[in-house]
Amino acid sequence: MLGRGLLKGMRVTLKSFFNKKETLQYPEKKLPMPARFRGGELDLDTKKCIACGLCSMACPNHVIELTTGTNEAKKRYLKSYVYHSGLCLYCNFCVEACPTNAICWDKNYENSRYFQEDLDVDCLAIAEQKDTLKGRDDG
Amino acid sequence: MQEITSLFQIAKILRELLGRFLPDEQLVDFCMSLINIGAIFMIISLTAVVLVYAERKVSAFMQRRSGPNRVGPKGTLQSVADMIKLMAKEDIMPTGADKWMWMLAPMLLFIPAAAVFVVFPFDDKAIFADLNIGIFYFIAISAQSVLPFLMAGWASNNKYSLVGGMRTVAQMLSYEVPMVLSILGIVMLVGSMRMSSIVAAQEQVWFIFLQPIAFVVYVITATAEINRAPFDLVEGESELVAGPFTEYTGMRWALFFLAEYANLLAVSAIATTLFLGGWNGPWFPGWVWFFLKVGGMIFLFMWFRWTFPRLRIDQLMAFGWKMLLPLALVNVIVTGIGMYIYNFFS
């Protein structure tokens, strides 16, 4: 019969009309991100970091800028650590390159900014602020 | 129940009320006409607002989405928000556009869409003007909506709009002919063009059972007349951006949009009157049945839009002239023969 294909197509859309809806009511409900999700900003753990600079060398796009210094005990320590999130490709090479698992993703994908300067994240300052807050809570 | 709440009774009550305050009989008639015009305009604007929301919800449900559900309870105030946004937009006129033609086109499109509402039988004896050429008036006025598309397309000084305008004229003119012929079958059965007699003749059996081919032809040609998918290549978004409407913004574009939805209501109302028995129906008042049937037809048109892809221009012309026109003619012939045999045996 001429037009049978059209009628079958109409039946598909009608069935779809009564089916469950796939919409997620964001921002009231948010989808959980899987464990390996690469997104947000880098979360630096200063206690684990040995200031080797491997993350900066592995990065394809010169996103991580770090400066190191040596203290009196001839041990290297981190002086500054800036993560240029605007240049980042989210390729995960830095996280994989770190020998001590000092950096990981903070998985916060709602991190848009109004000004371009705010895209440069000072990970060391954030880590130190978190440490002082934790110190205040513990002590 | 039909007696108490029919529109005729409501009109009688209003008339008595006015008669007490106004001295002259003719003044009462004049006031009643103004109330009727106001009611019709209210129906058109309410329809446009409701249909925009209904279209978005129907399309969303068919695509397993939720549609608008933030503005107002369940998203019902979405159309109001859209209207406010459109009114606040900047009014841009393209340079080199033919100023008066360009500005008049949306208004000239809206006027026929609104003017055809005078012959719709909403209820028993509830027609604004029960002309004895009722259906002929509808065909004549709705044919006027071809010209504003061409005006918009030409006056916009834009190649996309011109191509869109040319396509519209070709499409709408080609599909007028089968539409008129499909309506002709109904007129032959009833013997009169008056809308109220057409509805009255369907008290026993609806004409959709007596004229199924005419119904199919009418639905297809009506979809083409109101430029909806699968015949929406006039504004084929993925080919010509927006066709004749490309250069219109803000309230002007809103007028085009409103006219499109008023047209949708108009052809659904005609389909209900001619094929689905108008306001006939048990238990409920006539106008409730009328709007239920019109709602069903509107759902059918929306269902078509969200399922089918678009036709190409040459396929559209071939389909209209080579398939629908002979089909409508055959329907007229068969109706004539059928009527002769029926009269011969009774």
Place this chain on the structure above:
Amino acid sequence: MVKTETYTLNMGPQHPSTHGVLQVVLELDGELVIQAVPHMGYLHRGIEKLAESRTYAQFIPYTDRLDYVSSMGNNWGYCQTVEKLMGITVPERAEYLRIIMTELNRIASHLIFMGSLAIDLGASTGMMFGFRSRERILDLFDMACGARQTYSYIRFGGVSADIPPEFIPELERFLADFPAMLAEYHELLTGNEILYHRLKGTGVISGQRALEIGLTGPALRASGVAYDIRKVEPYGIYDHFDFSVPLGQVGDCWDRYIVRMEEMKQSASIARQALDQMPEGQVMAKIPKVIKPPVGDVYHSIENPRGELGFYIVSDGSTKPYRLHVRRPSFINLQVLNETCQGLLIGDVVAVLATLDSLMGEVDC
């Protein structure tokens, strides 16, 4: 005699249906196309030049962004080229994982093709349906490597990490649901007479012409030429699997559409077989810390969803390539647009562009 003139219509870079930023300058006589000249380069990012200042491993995220819809395939092509240059062998489990990921990516890419074709021709419901199924595949990839579109999952010597334990049950669920989804799409789109008449008979490319111009992928197979690199020169472990390569007869838009729909079915069957046969083991071979390939050049190509993706690397012995060239299938397939569209109507140009399935990220590189 009435004198008529042709006019130029610009389907500009910003257009709802040119699959990205492509400008097609149409010369029209009424509605008939006389010339359809594509102008590209609006998305050029200099990826081949960037490769000369990145080490081999650092270039992997850039290959993701060539044909951004089939990133697994791009990664695999590049990694196999470097492995060929350095003589690295990949462990079995990694080979099976690579195949599963690439075939799932093929399904996802063809679903995008189907969705864009539907919405270009006016049936917007088709696009929503296609993208809904694609979400399930993207969720699988998200579970395995943490990204939904630019994976960098396939690395030199294997894959970056083994799949998490919840991956396999989810994959089995998807493979069980997929035939029903495909049947729904066939009912909505393939059976539709309007779609059939839009696509049948338009944009015919003969097999002979396709071979002359260098067309590859489903467009070539729709023209009747049985050339699929997975069968002709199997790479990876494709010779372990039993699958057929769908062919078309005429080479019109309808054949290109049907070939891709059938390929989705075949990809699901390959993924099923790979899942059944996959052994346990390592997922990464022992490779040197610093990748310094020997001096020389190499060319290697794989069958991407859009055609033959090839990488040509010239190495001068250092850690960065001397020259890297990508043979991009969408770029070469796009050449055929002008001669195919001559004599068609505007609506057909949209259909031909949609069925050639060019992705601008790959065309412009």
